[in-house]
Amino acid sequence: MLTLLSAMYLVVRTASAQAEPIRVLVTGAAGQIAYSLLYSIAKGDVFGKDQPIILVLLDITPMLPVLDGVVMELQDCALPLLREVIPTDKVEVGFKDLDAAILVGSMPRKEGMERKDLLKANVAIFKTQGEALEKYAKKTVKVLVVGNPANTNCLIASKSAPSIPKENFSCLTRLDHNRARSQVAMRVGVPSDSVKNVTIWGNHSSTQYPDVHHAIVTRNGKEIAAFDAVNDESWLKGDFISTVQQRGAAVIKARKLSSAMSAAKAICDHMRDIWFGTPDGEWVSMGIYSSGNSYGVPDDLMYSFPVKIKNKSWKVVDGLSINDFSRGKMDATAAELVEERDTALTFLSA
Numbered sequence: 535m536l537t538l539l540s541a542m543y544l545v546v547r548t549a550s551a552q553a554e555p556i557r558v559l560v561t562g563a564a565g566q567i568a569y570s571l572l573y574s575i576a577k578g579d580v581f582g583k584d585q586p587i588i589l590v591l592l593d594i595t596p597m598l599p600v601l602d603g604v605v606m607e608l609q610d611c612a613l614p615l616l617r618e619v620i621p622t623d624k625v626e627v628g629f630k631d632l633d634a635a636i637l638v639g640s641m642p643r644k645e646g647m648e649r650k651d652l653l654k655a656n657v658a659i660f661k662t663q664g665e666a667l668e669k670y671a672k673k674t675v676k677v678l679v680v681g682n683p684a685n686t687n688c689l690i691a692s693k694s695a696p697s698i699p700k701e702n703f704s705c706l707t708r709l710d711h712n713r714a715r716s717q718v719a720m721r722v723g724v725p726s727d728s729v730k731n732v733t734i735w736g737n738h739s740s741t742q743y744p745d746v747h748h749a750i751v752t753r754n755g756k757e758i759a760a761f762d763a764v765n766d767e768s769w770l771k772g773d774f775i776s777t778v779q780q781r782g783a784a785v786i787k788a789r790k791l792s793s794a795m796s797a798a799k800a801i802c803d804h805m806r807d808i809w810f811g812t813p814d815g816e817w818v819s820m821g822i823y824s825s826g827n828s829y830g831v832p833d834d835l836m837y838s839f840p841v842k843i844k845n846k847s848w849k850v851v852d853g854l855s856i857n858d859f860s861r862g863k864m865d866a867t868a869a870e871l872v873e874e875r876d877t878a879l880t881f882l883s884a
């Protein structure tokens with residue numbers, strides 16, 4: 535028996551020793567989200583405990599000295615899966631042969647900056663990075679856009695990389711999803727994993743619609759509808775929604791910095807689910823290409839939907855009933871995205 539176990543152990547060890555490293559890019563790598571994120575990726579929380587990783591860290595030239603410090607710290611973690619760390623300010627290095635790209639870096643809003651100017655600056659960044667994906671990355675690369683405005687940046691990146699399937703691009707609304715899940719769990723008094731199938735519809739902005747009409751709470755071993763478990767419709771249709779929508783601003787007000795630890799955790803959740811799939815019977819929220827959806831959302835947007843993931847491919851959860859309350863909120867966030875897209879496209883073609 536012991537010999538058999540030892541042989542199995544050897545097989546597993548040999549298999550893991552032979553696994554080819556994957557190349558993972560994080561942009562904005564000298565920033566605060568990346569600082570919380572890189573350790574989790576490098577120790578195997580996202581791509582698996584047997585998957586060696588080459589981490590490519592891209593930031594702008596003035597941040598290279600800071601990036602050096604991040605590289606030193608990653609080396610000092612002595613993580614066995616981390617085979618190489620490549621800091622760079624060059625897209626031709628950063629986007630080469632990528633298996634996964636996590637695009638965190640973007641132009642932040644500066645004092646006095648108009649929304650339009652911010653969008654223009656970000657269109658320029660995500661056009662360049664999309665073109666670099668097109669030119670240098672693997673066609674199978676999975677791209678997650680985090681930098682705001684995440685949905686529209688993601689759309690611009692995907693339009694600038696026409697030979698990579700649109701389905702390979704997604705943007706982060708998992709933080710909003712996790713916030714919604716946690717708010718319901720705290721209200722009912724259960725752990726967060728006892729709440730499933732919340733949905734974030736639309737834009738990662740204050741127009742997003744956190745929807746719990748189909749969410750389920752497990753309490754005392756029994757599954758019940760979230761609306762019944764919470765038993766307070768006016769909270770669910772009022773303060774719950776505004777709390778989730780405004781949570782980012784509330785964190786900034788309290789911390790004087792935007793969400794970083796929770797954003798990093800959400801990025802890990804999102805990418806891990808792309809890599810390994812969602813648990814049976816559960817869905818998650820992510821911003822994906824809207825064309826062909828069954829919910830009447832306009833085509834050609836990156837819009838957050840409920841999705842299930844299998845074999846590294848997502849599928850929108852179809853057939854959920856949508857009442858008038860939900861319809862209004864889903865349309866409002868779609869209208870914001872349409873306007874944002876149309877403005878962004880004028881910059882893209884300029």
Ligand code: NAX
Nearest residue numbers: 562564565566567593594639640680681682684706709797
């Ligand atoms: P930081 O300002 O701490 O870091 C951003 C980093 O990006 C900086 O090091 C900067 O030099 C770098 N950068 C700027 N332009 C770049 C470019 N062209 N190429 C490579 N790197 C570039 O911001 P942080 O708190 O880390 O937030 C990063 C982004 O995430 C922001 O746009 C933020 O709004 C967005 N967020 C998105 C969330 C989401 O759910 N989608 C939630 C968290 C976060 O607010």
